[in-house]
Amino acid sequence: FLANINPELQMDVLKQVTGPKLVVCDTMNLWISERKPQLLETIKKVDVFILNDAEARQITGEPNLIKAAKMILDYGPNRVIIKKGEHGSMSFTDDSYFSCPAYPLEDILDPTGAGDTFAGGFMGYLASVDNLSEESCRKAIVYATVMASFNVQDFSLERQRILTRDEIESRFSEIKDISRF
Amino acid sequence: FLANINPELQMDVLKQVTGPKLVVCDTMNLWISERKPQLLETIKKVDVFILNDAEARQITGEPNLIKAAKMILDYGPNRVIIKKGEHGSMSFTDDSYFSCPAYPLEDILDPTGAGDTFAGGFMGYLASVDNLSEESCRKAIVYATVMASFNVQDFSLERQRILTRDEIESRFSEIKDISRF
Numbered sequence: 001f002l003a004n005i006n007p008e009l010q011m012d013v014l015k016q017v018t019g020p021k022l023v024v025c026d027t028m029n030l031w032i033s034e035r036k037p038q039l040l041e042t043i044k045k046v047d048v049f050i051l052n053d054a055e056a057r058q059i060t061g062e063p064n065l066i067k068a069a070k071m072i073l074d075y076g077p078n079r080v081i082i083k084k085g086e087h088g089s090m091s092f093t094d095d096s097y098f099s100c101p102a103y104p105l106e107d108i109l110d111p112t113g114a115g116d117t118f119a120g121g122f123m124g125y126l127a128s129v130d131n132l133s134e135e136s137c138r139k140a141i142v143y144a145t146v147m148a149s150f151n152v153q154d155f156s157l158e159r160q161r162i163l164t165r166d167e168i169e170s171r172f173s174e175i176k177d178i179s180r181f
Numbered sequence: 182f183l184a185n186i187n188p189e190l191q192m193d194v195l196k197q198v199t200g201p202k203l204v205v206c207d208t209m210n211l212w213i214s215e216r217k218p219q220l221l222e223t224i225k226k227v228d229v230f231i232l233n234d235a236e237a238r239q240i241t242g243e244p245n246l247i248k249a250a251k252m253i254l255d256y257g258p259n260r261v262i263i264k265k266g267e268h269g270s271m272s273f274t275d276d277s278y279f280s281c282p283a284y285p286l287e288d289i290l291d292p293t294g295a296g297d298t299f300a301g302g303f304m305g306y307l308a309s310v311d312n313l314s315e316e317s318c319r320k321a322i323v324y325a326t327v328m329a330s331f332n333v334q335d336f337s338l339e340r341q342r343i344l345t346r347d348e349i350e351s352r353f354s355e356i357k358d359i360s361r362f
Binding site: 064065066067070084086087088097098099100101102104105106107135138139141142176178179180181 | 245246247248251265267268269278279280281282283285286287288289316319320322323357359360361362
């Protein structure tokens, strides 16, 4: 997982990895404005690119997120995941689209680290099942959503520090229930 | 269905209806700012209140939509449906929450009438099944989403005029597929 940092460093890290099963990349507005050519070079080499709605619009110049996602897929990654905060997230490949609801929260204490926690939940689930099917990726996005929802309910890692597996599974089931019809 | 108009007129219409099975109400920013007491009186008497995210925030003064929805339920209706345009919609009762994705559209020609079309799809499905269960209401919201998605793809009623049942069912299935995990 190439966490958010200068894309030249991300590329440098990637060059040192031998035969990765999955390469996922994050970024931020700073690199889109200051290191765009280098960022586009890095994205070409990754399997999954995770970014938020503002970043997707910034990198493409396209306000419509469906169009923006397709443009980003053309940059090279096999899957693009666009996070929309309280509005959930969207995952695109050339032949699939998944809309994941947000976990409904009334109080958000601190959004710091939500994006990294989302990515960690996504990677962690996929590593645990060792399978990259569309079905596994969708479940990974729901677990990512669950993990991020806990993260924003306290400062730093306070909530994760006391988090139990049962609490994680319970929110996973809740997201299943709120999207069922 | 009390479509968007001065809430005093909505109330006047409602008084002339004998034993309705379901009363649904829409509104707009103008009545929230200019006729709020009368609007709150009307909402008390309806089963379902449909509004958009900006209106939900305006009527409650609460930026968090989950909290805003709970406040609106306290005003009297049994169900509140908050529409969020490209981000889909949310339905709340005292003991249920449903998150409905938007139908993904790359080109939107004219959003005029999308809210009325959404409400029409919701009412039409419920009238066709003559059943107000949570399950039926969720399906009604998905059909509402489908109908509104067609409406915004052309001006006036042009798209609806040539719309087929198969096209409606096809988008209903697509929404099922994009939210499946």
